[in-house]
Amino acid sequence: MKKRIGIVEDNRDLREALAMMIQFTEQFELAGTFENAESAIEVVPTLAIDALLMDVNLPGYSGYECVSILKTKNPNLLFIMCTSYEDDENIFKSLKAGASGYILKTEGPTKIIEALNDLFDGGSPMSSSIARKVVTSFSKFETTNESILLLTPRENEILELLATGKMNKEVADNLQISGGTVRKHIQHIYEKLQVNTRVEAVNMYLKR
Known part of the structure; x- marks a missing residue:
């Protein structure tokens, strides 16, 4: 529908x-x-x-x-x-x-x-400029980044792309994988980093 x-x-x-x-x-x-x-x-x-x-x-x-x-x-x-x-x-x-x-x-x-x-x-x-402002704001706060070590190389690739403001479809196209696979990777990233949003995940990644 x-x-x-x-x-x-x-x-x-x-x-x-x-x-x-x-x-x-x-x-x-x-x-x-x-x-x-x-x-x-x-x-x-x-x-x-x-x-x-x-x-x-x-x-x-x-x-x-x-x-x-x-x-x-x-x-x-x-x-x-x-x-x-x-x-x-x-x-x-x-x-x-x-x-x-x-x-x-x-x-x-x-x-x-x-x-x-x-x-x-x-x-x-x-928008990429908006995402950067949000990430910059979050970076003012201390976070524990040890859980970043739990991420797989593919999950790190996805976080790197998310950090530039790319959407799920753009990530999928860039890595030549399906949108469903991207969603699964993002869910696993959230679980490993114990976060609920991509902004929090990207912030932890940038401060690794």
Whole structure:
């Protein structure tokens, strides 16, 4: 079944462009568009939506405030921030609110669709510049890296690619393995490093 995508974007032209982008795909269908957080908060819980593309800078409630409120109503709903803002405050407030990914609008339609695919593949898609900011922030904290020694050469290769901001599909293509194999390796990495997110895993890897 097609995954149903909603869009929260106050710029009309961009909102319509994103909607058209979704409609042109085979794996997704458009569930609804919203020009502000307030309308999304009211309507989204009544619809069968799998994920929302969410702008950060909205009139009224911000994008991350919208994420936080909708997460309490539907914990299984997935969010990707799709914005032009790449400052630390917006990034970390969005991730703390419950967003699973953070993509810059300048990445273009192809990258946004790849991010949605990665999201439903269990990933946390981020533009490479965003991933680097997150990793840099985590590197300020001490971690125990002895468990890195437990990783296999292939798991180290995958972590190295994740550290550059690559998505699951890009990792699979680079290593010429299947997406399912990548997911299994990432799960094993999480278990060995005793972490829950790729950001934590990458941070431990970089500080090895």
